[in-house]
Amino acid sequence: MRSADVVICGAGVIGCAAAYYLAKKGKSVIVIDADEAIGNGGSSRNGGGVRQSGRDVRELPLAMYGIRSLWPTLSEELGTDVEYVQKGNLRLGKTEKHRQILQGLTDRSTACGLDVKMIDKDQVRQINPYLSDEVICASWCPTDGHANPLKTTLGYFRAARKLGAVFLTGEKVLRLRKEKGALRYVETDADTYLCETAIVACGYESRQILDSVGIDVPLTKDLIEALVTEMEPEMFPQMLGTADADFYGHQTRHGSFVFGGSAGYDRENRDFGHLAVYGNTAPAICRATLRWIPRLKDAKIVRTWAGYEDICADGVPVISKIDEVPGLIAACGFTGHGFGISPAVGTCLAELACGEKTSVDLSALRYDRFRSCV
Amino acid sequence: MRTDRSKDLGPCLPMEGDDRIVCRCEEVTQGEIRQAVHDGMFTMTEIRRYLRCGMGLCQGQTCSRLVSGIVARELGIRPGELRPASSRAPMRPLEMSIWANECQAPDGAAETKKGGAGDEKC
Numbered sequence: 001m002r003s004a005d006v007v008i009c010g011a012g013v014i015g016c017a018a019a020y021y022l023a024k025k026g027k028s029v030i031v032i033d034a035d036e037a038i039g040n041g042g043s044s045r046n047g048g049g050v051r052q053s054g055r056d057v058r059e060l061p062l063a064m065y066g067i068r069s070l071w072p073t074l075s076e077e078l079g080t081d082v083e084y085v086q087k088g089n090l091r092l093g094k095t096e097k098h099r100q101i102l103q104g105l106t107d108r109s110t111a112c113g114l115d116v117k118m119i120d121k122d123q124v125r126q127i128n129p130y131l132s133d134e135v136i137c138a139s140w141c142p143t144d145g146h147a148n149p150l151k152t153t154l155g156y157f158r159a160a161r162k163l164g165a166v167f168l169t170g171e172k173v174l175r176l177r178k179e180k181g182a183l184r185y186v187e188t189d190a191d192t193y194l195c196e197t198a199i200v201a202c203g204y205e206s207r208q209i210l211d212s213v214g215i216d217v218p219l220t221k222d223l224i225e226a227l228v229t230e231m232e233p234e235m236f237p238q239m240l241g242t243a244d245a246d247f248y249g250h251q252t253r254h255g256s257f258v259f260g261g262s263a264g265y266d267r268e269n270r271d272f273g274h275l276a277v278y279g280n281t282a283p284a285i286c287r288a289t290l291r292w293i294p295r296l297k298d299a300k301i302v303r304t305w306a307g308y309e310d311i312c313a314d315g316v317p318v319i320s321k322i323d324e325v326p327g328l329i330a331a332c333g334f335t336g337h338g339f340g341i342s343p344a345v346g347t348c349l350a351e352l353a354c355g356e357k358t359s360v361d362l363s364a365l366r367y368d369r370f371r372s373c374v
Numbered sequence: 375m376r377t378d379r380s381k382d383l384g385p386c387l388p389m390e391g392d393d394r395i396v397c398r399c400e401e402v403t404q405g406e407i408r409q410a411v412h413d414g415m416f417t418m419t420e421i422r423r424y425l426r427c428g429m430g431l432c433q434g435q436t437c438s439r440l441v442s443g444i445v446a447r448e449l450g451i452r453p454g455e456l457r458p459a460s461s462r463a464p465m466r467p468l469e470m471s472i473w474a475n476e477c478q479a480p481d482g483a484a485e486t487k488k489g490g491a492g493d494e495k496c
Contacts, residue, residue: 036375036457037419044423150423154415161414167379169416190376230431230467254426263477277463279477286474300467302433305460 003194004030004166006353007186009173009209010202011035013043013149013339014331016156017346018199018353020078023163025354030193031165032186034172034205039153041203042338045307047226047248047260048149049239050340051089053116053141054105058316058364059341060112065360066344067143074147074343080155082147083253087237089144090128092292093137098243102139109141116141128236132292146239146250149339156346173202175212176328183213183327197353199329204310206332213325218313218370219333222266225281227304229296231255240292247288257299261285269306277306309336313370319345320367321352329353330367375455379414383448386412396444397437399430404444411448418442418459428459431467 006022008015011033019029035041050071052063067086075081093102102118109116119140124131127140161167168188176198177185186193200206204221232255241248249259263284282304290297312318312333322328329352331345338345348358392405402425415421418428418441427441428434434441438458446453464473 036377037417038379038414039423040419154420154424158413158415161379167414168376169379170376229470282463283473283476283478286470287478290470290474297469297471299470301464301470301473302431302467303429303462304464305462 001192001194002030002166004028005195006030006197006199007032007193007195008199008201009186010200010206011038011157011167011169012041012201012203013039013153013156013342014201014334014345014349015199016043016153016160017342018201018331018349019165019167020156020160020163021346021350022353023160023165025350027350027354029160029165030195031160031167032171032173032188032193033167033169034202036170038157038167038169039150042307042309042334042336043153043342044150045226045305046149046336046339047258048146048250048252048339049089049144049248050084050086050147051141051144051239052114053089053109053139053144054091054241055109055337056316057108057112059337060109060114061360062341062344062348064112064114066341067145069359070343070347071145071147074152074155078155078159080151080158082152082155084145084147085237085253086143086145088127088140088142089239089241090124091139091241091243092124092131092135093243094132094134095136099137101243102137106139114141115143128238130235130293130295132294135292144239146252148252152339152342173209176200176209176325178213178325181326183325195327197327197329199331199349199353201331201349203332203334204308206310206330210322210330213328215322215325215328215330215367217318217330217333217367220267220311221308222311222336223269223271223275223278223306223308224260224262224266224336225277225285225304225306226258226260227282227285227301228259229257229299230302232257232296232299242292247285247292249289256302257296259285259289261288271306275306275308277304309334311335317345317365318367319348319362319365322367377416379416381416383412383450396440397425397427397430397434399432399436400426400428402427407441407444408448411445416445416449418445418456421445422459433462434459
């Protein structure tokens, strides 16, 4: 039986980041993932936004901490260029109703101390001259940005591995086991691991693993899609979103545009376990994108992909120690917006595992916050 | 297949042809691919995401066999043991304006189901 100070279930960007910060603190770490590839879930399938605007106020402090303290130096820290670009986020509107939605988002964020404001048509045009003439307003957060989620996930993996963290892929965690009331063993389809602390960060699959010690986190999953164009001349560096949430995207350092969206059937699309794209989604993303950026009509799509996001019942993740099972920490339910906060979450998970005070207050993200609505 | 990423591959010594371009679309060399394997990228999926080889206009139709040969050699396994990276639609690059014509609601009708799940995934 192998042993480590901390066993992490899940080698996504959250698990890899936690492994890196723990290894840096001198802890021995074993990371286990059922998939053959590192970060093959949402970590490699998201849109790459590193944003604070539009976030729920319960997770906004994580986003603000990461952007202030971690993202600007992450490439140097990991020795991998994560292509972090901090050139702002425009959330666009075309109607008065859009303006009201954006104003509401802006008001809630400024109340938390975020530098975000409403701007008019001319100001939008100054920041980005390539958008549709129908745009009448936007919320503008200059400290938002984007990064490369593939390089970030694999960069954390590479750096953690270099510091001695052990990564086991293609091995499925079956259950957790307690001894004298505390978490002690992680059992897989191949072996059993002895540990002081276990972190469960497996997306939707976390629910089943946590269930083995009687803990339930209310998660479901949606199959969502994104696509990427061929390399295009440099147009604009901002991250884009809309009041209607019909599309989002940005131009990567490489020159390609990554866009995501929905045909409205994210919960009903079926893939029989193959992570297949659905025929109606890519056209819907193209239509939505061209309504906002008409001049991309001749840009060629080279690739589409699908990925599951783990949806938490109230829209923000669970990042928490489990009181009933000392030594167990859950980090799941990121609901499609875990990438941008992953460096901050990894930092906090390492602190939780070491019994230290976390850099960001996580009390709004506890596992036992779910109460009846009546 | 269960894999321990701490497997000892020995040092990554320079080899003839390391500066040769293997992926022409994204200009990735043999030396970069070999180094990535030694950095822990043991699958074709990770190699592609880490280096971009096979992510350009041809989507790996030209180089994927060459890349899998190089990766397998570094790992000391047969190329056939490596699962290929996913092939993804469309099979040929397709203009946004053309794809946008597919799967539309009938003329005049609103889109059948309201979207709204297209908020930023990040």
